[in-house]
Amino acid sequence: MDCNNCSVTQLRFEFKMEGVAGSSFSPEVFNHLKRRGLPVEEKAGHLLVGEDGAKELWDFCLHHLKEERISFRLSQQDWKPLSSIEGVFTMGWxxxxxxxxxxxxxxxxxxxxxxxxxxxxxxxxxxxxxxxxxxxxxxxxxxxxxxxxxxxxxxxxxxxxxxxxxxxxxxxxxxxxxxxxxxxxxxxxxxxxxxxxxxxxxxxxxxxxxxxxxxxxxxxxxxxxxxxxxxxxxxxxxxxxxxxxxxxxxxxxxxxxxxxxxxxxxxxxxxxxxxxxxxxxxxxxxxxxxxxxxxxxxxxxxxxxxxxxxxxxxxGYYFGKPAASPIEEGQWTKRV
Structure with a gap:
């Protein structure tokens, strides 16, 4: 069975707030996502959501919270500023x-x-x-x-x-x-x-x-x-x-x-x-x-x-560029 890292499963985003000791997302944020019918989990003051939840949370943060205080990460990767999350959504193709x-x-x-x-x-x-x-x-x-x-x-x-x-x-x-x-x-x-x-x-x-x-x-x-x-x-x-x-x-x-x-x-x-x-x-x-x-x-x-x-x-190109099919035996000739 394939693991989540090797399978194209839904992304799991983790969000945290910076700047104030012990800071965490308010209950209003958590409840807002719940009301929208989006799966959300709170763990150690961080919010864990899927991609739809991340888009909703991003929109909420832009209008109601200080964007520079919020960071996110994917699959235990390095934390990134919220300002870079749009690029993650754009690359969804x-x-x-x-x-x-x-x-x-x-x-x-x-x-x-x-x-x-x-x-x-x-x-x-x-x-x-x-x-x-x-x-x-x-x-x-x-x-x-x-x-x-x-x-x-x-x-x-x-x-x-x-x-x-x-x-x-x-x-x-x-x-x-x-x-x-x-x-x-x-x-x-x-x-x-x-x-x-x-x-x-x-x-x-x-x-x-x-x-x-x-x-x-x-x-x-x-x-x-x-x-x-x-x-x-x-x-x-x-x-x-x-x-x-x-x-x-x-x-x-x-x-x-x-x-x-x-x-x-x-x-x-x-x-x-x-x-x-x-x-x-x-x-x-x-x-x-x-x-x-x-x-x-x-x-x-x-x-x-x-x-x-x-x-x-x-x-190298002298012998041949990458091609959609291998050269058949008998078709190959030495370069001069």
């Missing part, structure tokens, strides 16, 4: 997008040094019911505003696993956000169960840590990766650059793949500073037993330079 699963995946090829397809990265693409595109910055901003990052990450993972099932022999790199998983055993169970139901070889799926550089809780990440490893899946660290932690920590995580951040790939063939970073990364990857992957390749020159240094896998 994301609930319908996720509830109706208005998304698909595009496939971007990952090739080996011989320019043969080794894998595809599966990238989520959202759309409205009329077919118009919703861009990633829109969808993630809306999800963050409404406390839907858990649910968004889950639906992206599940959709990617379904799309990976059509691949023949090639691996599938699937993104995930570590901070959206609070319990690997619980949060990832539906993903692993789906892969099993589809009869997929676990080693075909490579779960890729999004924004590796921004991971703060390494112990939490270690537990997630240990869970994937236990289930037979592989994993990759994404966007690794020159400032990424120590070699000892990377050795402890033991990723099967490490992806060099594209900012160090663009123009590397003619940039000595980027070359130094790329070589340092390469040594680091090989030392911990990881396969080095350079992403963001757009020119033949950069590909050739990285290949000559010892990079094994490559990804």
């Amino acid at each position: 994301i609930d319908e997008v996720m509830a109706k699963e208005l998304l698909t995946c595009h496939y971007q090829p990952i090739v080996n040094a011989s320019e043969e397809i080794f894998a595809y990265e599966l990238l989520s693409r959202f759309h409205r019911e009329d077919g118009s595109t919703i861009y990633p910055n829109e969808i993630f901003s809306a999800a963050k505003s409404r406390g839907r990052l858990y649910a968004l990450d889950r639906i992206c993972r599940m959709t990617a696993v379904k799309h990976a099932a059509v691949l023949k022999g090639a691996k599938a790199f699937i993104n995930f956000i570590p901070t959206s998983i609070y319990s690997p055993e619980f949060c990832l169970r539906s993903t692993t169960d789906l892969a099993q139901q589809l009869g997929m070889d676990p080693e075909q799926l490579v779960f890729e840590v999004v924004e590796t550089e921004k991971v703060d809780d390494l112990e939490h990440l270690r537990k997630i990766l240990a869970f994937y490893k236990k289930k037979g899946f592989q994993y990759a660290l994404d966007d690794v650059g020159e400032g990424y932690s120590t070699i000892e920590m990377l050795a402890d995580l033991k990723p099967q793949y490490m992806k060099l951040d594209m900012q160090f790939v663009h123009g590397v063939a003619g940039d000595t500073a980027k070359q130094q970073t790329a070589l340092k990364f390469l040594r680091k990857a090989l030392e911990v037993g990881s396969i080095p992957l350079a992403e963001g390749i757009e020119t033949r020159q950069d590909f050739e330079w990285l290949k000559q240094q010892g990079y094994q896998l490559f990804q």
Whole structure:
């Protein structure tokens, strides 16, 4: 059974008053919501309501209370000023997008040094019911505003696993956000169960840590990766650059793949500073037993330079942009 964080259930708002010790909402506010037929609960001087109740309370506060004294939060997140709550209501469209699963995946090829397809990265693409595109910055901003990052990450993972099932022999790199998983055993169970139901070889799926550089809780990440490893899946660290932690920590995580951040790939063939970073990364990857992957390749020159240094896998527009379907075997040709 899914938890509330991973399901698109009605939001639960919590309100509190600031500024005066022991301050709380007056009985009039509580009774006003009751008279409106809206479920409301009072706990330790705070009011807990659903979204309809939050809209009614917001309107009441604007007319009868000092707005700057009131804060709200969603699902135990940080407290925010009441002045920002309108943005939460405005982003309500994301609930319908996720509830109706208005998304698909595009496939971007990952090739080996011989320019043969080794894998595809599966990238989520959202759309409205009329077919118009919703861009990633829109969808993630809306999800963050409404406390839907858990649910968004889950639906992206599940959709990617379904799309990976059509691949023949090639691996599938699937993104995930570590901070959206609070319990690997619980949060990832539906993903692993789906892969099993589809009869997929676990080693075909490579779960890729999004924004590796921004991971703060390494112990939490270690537990997630240990869970994937236990289930037979592989994993990759994404966007690794020159400032990424120590070699000892990377050795402890033991990723099967490490992806060099594209900012160090663009123009590397003619940039000595980027070359130094790329070589340092390469040594680091090989030392911990990881396969080095350079992403963001757009020119033949950069590909050739990285290949000559010892990079094994490559990804970027030079080899192919994300597409609605994977390139069929026999249709793939080397770039020149």
